[in-house]
Amino acid sequence: MDFNDTPEQAQFRNTCREWLEKNAEPKSNKKKEDFADIEFLDVAREWQKKKYDAGWAMLHWPKEYGGIAASPIERIIWAEEESKFNVPRGIFEIGLGMCGPVMMEYASDEQKERYLPAMAEGTEIWCQLFSEPSAGSDVAGLRSKAVQDGDNWIINGQKVWTSGAHFCDYGILVVRHDPNLEKHKGMTFFFVDMKSPGIEVKPIKQITGGSSFNEVYFTDVVIPDSQRLGAIGDGWKVAITTLMNERLAVGDANGADVKEAFNWAKKQDDSGESLINNRATRESIADWYCEANGLKNTKLRTMSALSKGETPGPEASITKIVSANKLQDIGNFGIDSLDMAGMLRTDDNEIQSFQNAWLGAPGLRIAGGTDEILKNIISERVLGLPQDKRSDKGMPFKDIPSGN
Amino acid sequence: MNLDFSDDQKFLQSEARKFLEKEGSINRSRKVLEEKHNTDQDLWNKIVELGWTGIRIPEEYDGLGLGYLELCVVAEELGRFLAPVPFSSSVYLFTEAIIKYANEDVKKEILPKLVSGEIVGTLAVTEDLFAPTISNIKTTSENNIVNGKKIAVADAEIATHSIVVSNSSSGICLRLVDHSSDTVSIEHQDTIDESRGHFSIEYKNSPSILIGDESNGWEFYENLLNQAAVLFSFEQIGGSQASLDMATSYAKERYAFGRQIGSFQAIKHKLADMYVAITLAKSNTYYAAWALSTESSDLSVASATARVSSTKAYQLCSKENIQTHGGNGFTWEYDCHLYYKRSKLLSVNIGSLPNWKEKLVSSLEKSNTY
Numbered sequence A: 001m002d003f004n005d006t007p008e009q010a011q012f013r014n015t016c017r018e019w020l021e022k023n024a025e026p027k028s029n030k031k032k033e034d035f036a037d038i039e040f041l042d043v044a045r046e047w048q049k050k051k052y053d054a055g056w057a058m059l060h061w062p063k064e065y066g067g068i069a070a071s072p073i074e075r076i077i078w079a080e081e082e083s084k085f086n087v088p089r090g091i092f093e094i095g096l097g098m099c100g101p102v103m104m105e106y107a108s109d110e111q112k113e114r115y116l117p118a119m120a121e122g123t124e125i126w127c128q129l130f131s132e133p134s135a136g137s138d139v140a141g142l143r144s145k146a147v148q149d150g151d152n153w154i155i156n157g158q159k160v161w162t163s164g165a166h167f168c169d170y171g172i173l174v175v176r177h178d179p180n181l182e183k184h185k186g187m188t189f190f191f192v193d194m195k196s197p198g199i200e201v202k203p204i205k206q207i208t209g210g211s212s213f214n215e216v217y218f219t220d221v222v223i224p225d226s227q228r229l230g231a232i233g234d235g236w237k238v239a240i241t242t243l244m245n246e247r248l249a250v251g252d253a254n255g256a257d258v259k260e261a262f263n264w265a266k267k268q269d270d271s272g273e274s275l276i277n278n279r280a281t282r283e284s285i286a287d288w289y290c291e292a293n294g295l296k297n298t299k300l301r302t303m304s305a306l307s308k309g310e311t312p313g314p315e316a317s318i319t320k321i322v323s324a325n326k327l328q329d330i331g332n333f334g335i336d337s338l339d340m341a342g343m344l345r346t347d348d349n350e351i352q353s354f355q356n357a358w359l360g361a362p363g364l365r366i367a368g369g370t371d372e373i374l375k376n377i378i379s380e381r382v383l384g385l386p387q388d389k390r391s392d393k394g395m396p397f398k399d400i401p402s403g404n
Numbered sequence B: 001m002n003l004d005f006s007d008d009q010k011f012l013q014s015e016a017r018k019f020l021e022k023e024g025s026i027n028r029s030r031k032v033l034e035e036k037h038n039t040d041q042d043l044w045n046k047i048v049e050l051g052w053t054g055i056r057i058p059e060e061y062d063g064l065g066l067g068y069l070e071l072c073v074v075a076e077e078l079g080r081f082l083a084p085v086p087f088s089s090s091v092y093l094f095t096e097a098i099i100k101y102a103n104e105d106v107k108k109e110i111l112p113k114l115v116s117g118e119i120v121g122t123l124a125v126t127e128d129l130f131a132p133t134i135s136n137i138k139t140t141s142e143n144n145i146v147n148g149k150k151i152a153v154a155d156a157e158i159a160t161h162s163i164v165v166s167n168s169s170s171g172i173c174l175r176l177v178d179h180s181s182d183t184v185s186i187e188h189q190d191t192i193d194e195s196r197g198h199f200s201i202e203y204k205n206s207p208s209i210l211i212g213d214e215s216n217g218w219e220f221y222e223n224l225l226n227q228a229a230v231l232f233s234f235e236q237i238g239g240s241q242a243s244l245d246m247a248t249s250y251a252k253e254r255y256a257f258g259r260q261i262g263s264f265q266a267i268k269h270k271l272a273d274m275y276v277a278i279t280l281a282k283s284n285t286y287y288a289a290w291a292l293s294t295e296s297s298d299l300s301v302a303s304a305t306a307r308v309s310s311t312k313a314y315q316l317c318s319k320e321n322i323q324t325h326g327g328n329g330f331t332w333e334y335d336c337h338l339y340y341k342r343s344k345l346l347s348v349n350i351g352s353l354p355n356w357k358e359k360l361v362s363s364l365e366k367s368n369t370y
């Protein structure tokens, strides 16, 4: 066992760092942008293009799609180094983290050539059209319909919570082609041009006041059969591949973490003393440090397993449970440290990061698998506990109770 | 022993509930939040008409002359319905300061107008982005003239007067300032919950009247907070219960995997945890209400206990209500966030949870509880 870089890894890290130092600004306490929102689209694209030209955008991808065929460990090293710089992230996460791998696995060679480089370069952005009003945790409960019509499919229905749909060019889509089959058998998977006639995107306002997700309506939208990913009826299998990747891609919560809490506590006033001298603060920081490092080291172990050719297991679910809840607690800590002034919006970047953590964390605890679903996955798939009794098992989809 | 409200008090509570429901208080709160109105003047006028601002004001000053317990039951309903009105600022803090510490002339002048709604008050304490203490108040008062700047003052715009915690040569004192003076400038401050407006107030040579004496102001202020904490706790319990009610009915309606989500043990246990937290908080808050109404020497321990447990209950219930609602809970359209935001607002308004925990243990040390 060795948590240090091997000489080759150290050299790779150096190469990453040198390039980053030349092309980006290091993070500082003063200015911290989240860049995840549409207003940063141009900045984000510019950064993505720069990375792409240098081979960093999707470094683990093969050369023909714009990568450098980097190993999983090298990918981690790059991510670690990049995270030390004040660069846009977020906008491409779903496309590159989920849509990319699915296209890589299921699209034809011509399609890969056509779509993957543009995706990596940031010229085309992708979204994930899975959830529906009555199918979130239970994605397989989706109802949007696909009807075959010669070489085409006609899609009707509604998706919801689609992050980024308002600025995305393409999306991956799972729909029901046969409601008479059992629910997991009646689904088929496609990718779709978001500019297709019949697609209507309506932004949803979130509790933060922003709108990063949307309702997406499909009215007689035509998708060529060539854009089907996987066989007819294999929609669930393809979706599961995506969701496994989602857990790796979404993973760590963005935002105020133990380092921010620690630096803040050192300068914040607590009845005339420094807040870091407060015993309760010290305990919280110790707890968050253990969590943050536990996650970091778990990720390194997962990556070691990956680099030996093992597939990521359901244990990757741990990351989001821990980091989203930690984010919520750290947000609360920051707000509480201001006492009666805790609700005030100020120009101070650190204070904003705590308030944004507090406002955004509830969404992270839900997006990409809720806390409860992730815990079910751990208990059933890792610990091998008996599955919940499935009242819809074996039923044709159309007969499953839905409350309406 | 009878740790419960009387039939009359329960009647008042159910009338308050009917009134706030009929007035659509929750939608009004959303409107204030969305349109940055700071407060709902119309709802406030109706509340004044009902006489609630005079619940604790003695009859000789035109009030209803009722006790704290009547105020408690109303507070619970205001919390449940997220009422966007300056009730806590004007009634729990300002009015109580006048009743307890003002001289007879001031009482005669101010109290009847609080009943009639001509006067609305608030308490101005905090000056910086950390907790106010006896040694960091910079606002000065000399020869009845106040100078300084307060921030994060709730409801300052609708308020006609403020009580200012200030520093004089003889110590901390409370000062009554009339906002109609052009020496007072009030500015809106953005917050993460705009359903109740917050403001900075700058006093530049503002004339003032002393409330209480020149040197014991900090003690008065702490007593006021201890009392107000009980009433805030009732608001917090009302909000917690509303969050649990919302979560419970959603858990019965919403289906996933072919069944109601409330049939999953993860959701059952989540709601049960909320119920447990509310029950403990409620019991502690009832006890504190009794301590308040009987002027028990136990008040500081009792009110901090109520405050800590109801703050924790509301934070838990409001965030897990969002969680129970899944993606819907994270939308602006659903009401979940109104409770989440109000829970945080109430939790810092009279001092944060860590500071109340500290206060609780300090009070324990001073009392002979153990």
Ligand SMILES: Cc1cc2nc3c(=O)[nH]c(=O)nc-3n(C[C@H](O)[C@H](O)[C@H](O)COP(=O)(O)OP(=O)(O)OC[C@H]3O[C@@H](n4cnc5c(N)ncnc54)[C@H](O)[C@@H]3O)c2cc1C
Pocket: A094, A127, A128, A129, A130, A131, A133, A134, A135, A136, A137, A138, A160, A161, A162, A163, A164, A213, A363, A364, A366, A367, A368, A369, A370, A371, A372, A373, A376, B254, B255, B256, B257, B261, B264, B265, B266, B267, B323, B324, B325, B326, B327, B328, B330
């Ligand atoms: C910020 C954000 C971004 C999102 N982005 C996307 C996106 O880009 N694309 C996309 O397709 N979707 C997206 N989603 C949707 C997200 O995947 C769903 O909201 C999530 O899976 C929960 O589904 P739901 O909202 O239908 O809640 P429900 O499934 O109705 O869940 C309600 C409650 O019931 C619980 N529950 C449900 N089933 C069980 C069970 N079996 N056991 C125990 N508890 C259970 C849940 O944990 C939750 O607390 C996003 C959501 C958010 C909040």
